[in-house]
Amino acid sequence: MGDARRQRRLLLLVVCVALLLDNMLYMVIVPIIPEYFAAVRGGGGDGGDGESGGGNRSLLPARYPPATGDNEDVQIGVLFASKAMLQLLVNPLSGTLIDRVGYEAPLLAGLAVMFLSTTTFAFAGNYATLFAARSLQGLGSAFADTAGIALIADRYAEEPARSRALGTALACISFGSLAAPPFGGVLYEFAGKQVPFLVLACVCLLDGLLLLALAPPCAAGARANMPVGTPIHRLMIDPYIAVVAGALATCNIPLAFLEPTIANWMKESMGASEWEVGLTWLPAFFPHVLGVYVTVRLAAAYPHLQWFYGALGMAIIGASSCLVPACRNFWQVIIPLCGICFGIALVDTALLPTLAFLVDVRHVSVYGSVYAIADISYCVAYALGPVVAGQIVHTMGFVQLNLGMGLANVLYAPVLIFLKNVCQMKPSHSERNILLEEGPKGLYDTIKMEDRRGVGKSLRPAGDTEENGTDSYHRDLTEVSEEDSSDYEYS
Known part of the structure; x- marks a missing residue:
């Protein structure tokens, strides 16, 4: 741990595990939610006889479980959105705090809150406790996610190492989201509803202990001389940062809006079975990782084309989103979903390092607030998705939803031309003076x-x-x- 290069890699490991845990906890409750509502209705929460509980379980569950009534639809939508909503509210404060105290302490605090949230999930017995645990996770994520990504940008200050490190973090986010439902389904089926959360809580505790060993509180004084970061409100009105934030929000809307709606559409339009609904998103992990790898390699060879990689990704997302309603069977659906995840990988991997570079050349090289803005962009999509998507499908239809999302991405892609000359920018006078x-x-x-x-x-x-x-x-x-x-x- 005394070697600077190895310590940097260990910190990257800590951040990747934190992001993996956050996204696994976000999706691991999918196969468990129906059992909680069955228990509330008196249907036997744990399904001891295998009829009320086990018969409704799927080892490869849908991304969001179908509910049986309008009231439960609303409750599930609010439950899934509560994490992103609270994270959206806390991010401006967490970004400012991270800029003032450094990255390690907020990351450790975020892991502690996530540990508490995961433990609460394990022993939750009613909807109110689930809602509290979900909201608590949003609070922890606002600190852990933002501080973790900012820490990577700070420790990997040179390219292409920064792009590789951020790409690794994005791959962990993708893997956590896509692997959590089968992980939770299998453990819930054979070990009980508490086991998936207790496993995640133990990993979270170990991750926090590793971070504590790498950055103990007694070393916090080393961050006392770090420059004062640019206030988040000034970063928000920076036109270049605003363009990147808009692209991050727009490209994630198809994923956030399809997750709660595609399962019911597949059952109604093509009579998809439970295993097909559960497997829908798992193959998309591989093109996402491929997109990260391709973008990192291209950025290393042609760094001046970062804006083009992002625009190309948004065009792919738009075209793939428009193709979803045309699919007639399970195997056809996989293709546009893989295209959406591949495009998201291009956009995220190209534009997240661009945010750090914009801060370097136009502001002060402190990254808490700028990555809080990026997190806000993600949260806008995922806070609206579980609540708004179902209503849009109900009033306008699934086809119109996809065409609208696809059109939004295709129309936004040319806006990234505004970032074409970013790579030619020089450090600002304000930073040199500081x-x-x-x-x-x-x-x-x-x-x-x-x-x-x-x-x-x-x-x-x-x-x-x-x-x-x-x-x-x-x-x-x-x-x-x-x-x-x-x-x-x-x-």
Whole structure:
């Protein structure tokens, strides 16, 4: 743990496990919800005789369980949306706090709250307790998810390592969401409803202990000298960040709106069986991981095309969403769903590192608030999905829902052209001034300090000109030394 590179990898592991747990807890209750409502109706919650409970279970359950009445539809929708709703409300506060105190302490606090939430799920016996546990998870996620992604962006400051690390985190998010329902279904079937939550709670506890060993509270003072981050309200009105946030919200709407509606549509339109409904989303994990891998490799080779990868992903999402209603059997449905997840991987993997780069060049390199904005974008989609999607299908129809979502993504894709010149941006004057407030420390600082005083000098590679439109010569302050200063010239 004393080695900086290994410690960075261990912190990445901690964050990936936290994101995996959060998304598994989000979906692991899917096969268990019907039993709670059966118990409330007097139908035998745990189904001891195998008739009332076991007969309705599926080892590969639907993403969202069907309810038997309008009131239960509303209750299930509110239950699933409560996590995203509370997370949406807390994120502006959590982002500001993370910018002030650092990343490790809020991540540890988020894991502690998630542990409490998971334990509450295990012993919940009524709807009110389930709702409290679900909302508590949203509170923990607002700190753990935002702090975790921001910590990755901070520790992996260089490209393409940052894109690879964020891509790994996105793969864990996908795996957690898609693997949780069968995980919960199998353990619930053979071990009881408490076991899936207790397993997740133990993993959460171990993850928190590892983080505590890597970043003990006594070391928190090391973050005291970190620069003051740009307020979240100023980041929100940054047009470039606003474009990225809009893309993240728009590209996740098809996934968030299809999850609670596609199961009933498949049963009604094609007579899909329980195992087909349960397996619908599992194959989509593989194209999602493929999309992450492809985008990371392309970003390493052609970093100036990040905006294009995002736009291409939104076009794929739009086309795939429009194809869903045309499917007539289970195997046809898998294809557009895989396209949606592949497109989401392109958008997320391309634009999440772009957020960090925008903060680096236009604001102060503190990432809590900017990734709180990203989390808000996700939460907008997932808070509306379980509540609004069913109502849209009821009033307008499943076909109109998909066509609307597809059209929204196709129309938003050209907006990302606005990000075309982001890679050519140079660090803002505000950030350089903050870095230089303590006085020059090296060759780069000395030259920039003279430029600040009006001498008009800057550092760039010999033969390079301002017309190149690139900031590749901006090197880390610790990398420019007397030994390599001969490769630069004054102008």
